[in-house]
Amino acid sequence: MNSIPRDCLHCKYYRLDSIHSGVCRLEKKEDGIYPVKQHGDSCSSWHNCGQQFYIRKGWIQARKEAERQGS
Numbered sequence: 921m922n923s924i925p926r927d928c929l930h931c932k933y934y935r936l937d938s939i940h941s942g943v944c945r946l947e948k949k950e951d952g953i954y955p956v957k958q959h960g961d962s963c964s965s966w967h968n969c970g971q972q973f974y975i976r977k978g979w980i981q982a983r984k985e986a987e988r989q990g991s
Contacts, residue, residue: 924968927966928957928963930969932972937956940958941958943955944963
């Protein structure tokens, strides 16, 4: 069985903001701001997001294609 990478893109608590980064919804700061994370970042609070990973991956690919078409 393949090992799932323990990066933010595979994490349940990660929310995409752009094709390059997102925020960690678990590590909310006192001022109410979520910390910005890159897709490849990792932390000790990682939890597998399952099928959501493929939805995120498709969203990123669609955005990249839209940017390429717009250029």
